Amino acid sequence: MRRTDTCGGLRSSDIGRRACLQGWVRFSRDHGGVAFVDLADRYGITQVVFDPEDTAEADVDRIAGVMGTFARESAVSVEGIVRRRVEGTDDARNPTGEVELLVTDAVLLNRSASPPFEIGDQKEGVLPNEDTRMRYRYLDLRRTEMVGALAFRSRVVHLMRQYLERNSFLEVETPMLGRSTPEGARDYVVPSRRHPGKFYALPQSPQLFKQMLMVGGIDRYYQIARCFRDEDSRKDRQPEFTQIDMEMSFVDTEDILGTVEGMIAAVWEGLYGTELETPFPRIGYREAIERFGSDKPDMRYGLEFVKLTEVVRDAPYEIFKRIIGAGGIVAGINLGDRSSEVGRNEVDRYIQFAKDKAKLGGLTWMRCEDGVLTSNIAKYFTPGILEGIKQALKAEEGDLVFLIAGPWKATYEGGGILRRRIAEDLGLVPDDVFQFSWLVDCPMFEVDPVSGKHDAFHHPFVLPEGDIDAKDVGGACFDICLNGNELGSGSLRIHDAGLQRAVLKKIGMSDEEIERDFGWFIEALGYGAPPHGGIAMGVDRLIAILLGRDTIRDVIAFPKNKKAVSLLDNSPERIDDGKLEELQLLSLAADGLDLGDFDIDE
RNA sequence: GCCCUGGUAGUGUAGUGGCCUAUCAUGAGGCCCUGUCGAGGCCUCGACACGGAUUCGAAUUCCGUCCAGGGCGCCA
Numbered sequence: 001m002r003r004t005d006t007c008g009g010l011r012s013s014d015i016g017r018r019a020c021l022q023g024w025v026r027f028s029r030d031h032g033g034v035a036f037v038d039l040a041d042r043y044g045i046t047q048v049v050f051d052p053e054d055t056a057e058a059d060v061d062r063i064a065g066v067m068g069t070f071a072r073e074s075a076v077s078v079e080g081i082v083r084r085r086v087e088g089t090d091d092a093r094n095p096t097g098e099v100e101l102l103v104t105d106a107v108l109l110n111r112s113a114s115p116p117f118e119i120g121d122q123k124e125g126v127l128p129n130e131d132t133r134m135r136y137r138y139l140d141l142r143r144t145e146m147v148g149a150l151a152f153r154s155r156v157v158h159l160m161r162q163y164l165e166r167n168s169f170l171e172v173e174t175p176m177l178g179r180s181t182p183e184g185a186r187d188y189v190v191p192s193r194r195h196p197g198k199f200y201a202l203p204q205s206p207q208l209f210k211q212m213l214m215v216g217g218i219d220r221y222y223q224i225a226r227c228f229r230d231e232d233s234r235k236d237r238q239p240e241f242t243q244i245d246m247e248m249s250f251v252d253t254e255d256i257l258g259t260v261e262g263m264i265a266a267v268w269e270g271l272y273g274t275e276l277e278t279p280f281p282r283i284g285y286r287e288a289i290e291r292f293g294s295d296k297p298d299m300r301y302g303l304e305f306v307k308l309t310e311v312v313r314d315a316p317y318e319i320f321k322r323i324i325g326a327g328g329i330v331a332g333i334n335l336g337d338r339s340s341e342v343g344r345n346e347v348d349r350y351i352q353f354a355k356d357k358a359k360l361g362g363l364t365w366m367r368c369e370d371g372v373l374t375s376n377i378a379k380y381f382t383p384g385i386l387e388g389i390k391q392a393l394k395a396e397e398g399d400l401v402f403l404i405a406g407p408w409k410a411t412y413e414g415g416g417i418l419r420r421r422i423a424e425d426l427g428l429v430p431d432d433v434f435q436f437s438w439l440v441d442c443p444m445f446e447v448d449p450v451s452g453k454h455d456a457f458h459h460p461f462v463l464p465e466g467d468i469d470a471k472d473v474g475g476a477c478f479d480i481c482l483n484g485n486e487l488g489s490g491s492l493r494i495h496d497a498g499l500q501r502a503v504l505k506k507i508g509m510s511d512e513e514i515e516r517d518f519g520w521f522i523e524a525l526g527y528g529a530p531p532h533g534g535i536a537m538g539v540d541r542l543i544a545i546l547l548g549r550d551t552i553r554d555v556i557a558f559p560k561n562k563k564a565v566s567l568l569d570n571s572p573e574r575i576d577d578g579k580l581e582e583l584q585l586l587s588l589a590a591d592g593l594d595l596g597d598f599d600i601d602e
Numbered sequence: 603g604c605c606c607u608g609g610u611a612g613u614g615u616a617g618u619g620g621c622c623u624a625u626c627a628u629g630a631g632g633c634c635c636u637g638u639c640g641a642g643g644c645c646u647c648g649a650c651a652c653g654g655a656u657u658c659g660a661a662u663u664c665c666g667u668c669c670a671g672g673g674c675g676c677c678a
Contacts, residue, residue, distance in 0.1 A: 031637070045639095089638070115613090118629080129613090131671090182678095185676080185677050186676085186677090204677095204678090229677060230677095231676055234672085237677070455678070
């Protein structure tokens with residue numbers, strides 16, 4: 001018997017013909033005579049029925065015997081006639097629910113052990129702990145939700161490729177075995193047998209290689225690129241993850257943003273058949289921080305901050321005076337018509353949250369009552385200043401406002417955490433809105449307030465917009481955000497060798513280090529590197545957000561857990577001494593290793 | 603490295619010092635059942651993560667370890 005149809009394919013138009021289905025036994029129901037099997041594969045579920053009254057007498061015992069061996073989740077093959085279900089037993093929830101397959105022959109292909117958790121879709125779906133799902137990921141993948149996520153992901157990536165190919169992009173694979181670079185995340189490292197003591201590093205991103213492709217004249221490149229970063233994971237961060245990586249020559253920022261918007265709109269059209277509004281809103285870095293308290297602003301709801309520093313500058317309130325005197329800011333947020341839902345107890349909870357989770361020094365609140373702002377500290381403000389705050393925040397009767405104060409960045413970012421919390425508590429965050437946006441006008445460097453050390457705000461290959469020695473020099477870089485998540489970032493790149501050297505020097509590298517780590521790269525720029533730029537976006541994150549999943553693990557077939565362990569194959573694992581020997585490696589982490597006088601610090 | 607939350611049959615849970623040789627559901631095994639679809643009925647099986655402490659008595663309190671998740675740091 002060979003499969004003629006999938007378990008999701010049969011319809012009433014197939015009634016009367018023979019079919020052979022192969023799949024997994026999801027549920028079975030034996031009524032003591034007539035027996036049903038819900039046969040499942042990734043396409044759907046079809047009801048298979050064994051009915052002794054409609055079965056040739058010679059076959060009854062044999063088929064009944066075989067079907068008796070159909071344990072849950074076993075792989076089976078059934079052959080039979082497609083027939084209409086008896087009157088009144090259609091299943092409207094199932095696309096195949098008008099028909100059933102009357103068995104004329106059945107074979108057990110491979111019996112399944114009892115599954116460790118429920119695989120079928122159930123009304124009150126109870127999923128096991130995630131580690132159980134991970135250990136038996138191949139069973140977890142049989143679940144409709146997981147199949148759906150993988151299919152959706154495949155579709156998205158396919159649509160991206162279609163768009164990019166249509167627009168003259170070339171997909172080029174870049175090496176997995178490369179050179180460890182000093183900046184950035186920790187590398188995953190691969191020892192070289194042929195060069196004992198030397199190591200490759202797995203790419204954190206194909207950054208340098210895609211720039212080399214531009215030098216090489218591949219003026220439009222893309223890749224579904226696997227990237228590796230040996231850092232602690234989060235629900236949206238895995239040690240290995242996938243980016244849609246792009247790079248273009250002879251372009252300006254608008255070309256890149258427009259291309260990405262076109263690509264995402266094309267994906268949207270293919271996915272949902274609707275038009276996605278482009279261009280996406282653009283917001284400057286400073287403005288994003290000051291309005292939304294985040295460099296990845298969630299614009300699906302209001303609750304924006306308003307700067308109050310000037311309004312309260314002369315208020316005789318010691319805390320604000322001290323903060324403003326030290327160059328800090330004061331800003332406010334108005335809960336507006338939802339204010340009545342936040343009572344005094346909730347206010348106290350937010351004050352606690354602000355201190356504990358948002359790392360704010362404190363949180364000031366005021367409520368608009370009888371036309372004036374009142375609170376426990378209102379007495380420290382003059383009526384004129386209170387009126388100024390009220391007007392700046394557009395506070396109306398009953399409105400609750402929160403005031404935050406402190407150093408510019410930390411305070412706004414803390415406020416952003418608070419803002420999100422309030423929005424979630426008040427149910428202001430719509431889960432069916434997908435708001436893309438661009439964050440632009442970022443600084444080139446981030447200066448450590450203590451050491452004065454310069455760090456690249458994005459990375460040191462971003463084209464500076466001006467004199468790199470000037471204070472607050474900008475970089476030609478941009479982030480794409482979706483619903484408060486950073487999806488990816490891109491930039492125009494430096495294509496001048498001298499400038500590249502100068503930027504690397506600015507972030508603290510010596511001439512020797514620059515030569516050793518990036519000499520080859522800078523040399524390449526010297527051979528007519530074209531002006532170029534590009535972007536990389538996290539595919540896992542995009543898919544997870546679009547599907548409303550809480551973690552990217554749910555859209556990755558075989559993810560690793562929080563400790564970067566694969567519960568399925570139990571990696572990482574020690575390797576044989578023989579292999580270590582061949583690589584001329586010595587493991588200091590091995591059990592019971594006698595280090596003798598060997599000092600590991602030297 | 604740090605902080606928080608959790609760990610009870612295969613799975614999901616109840617359980618706040620004695621009502622616990624631990625609840626319920628699901629599952630698995632057995633029997634019954636000819637139109638169900640998470641079929642149903644009856645019976646059976648099966649668990650307190652590990653180590654220590656407190657106590658007359660610990661699933662329950664405390665300490666440590668391990669495991670899982672969320673977060674901080676980290677992630678140019």
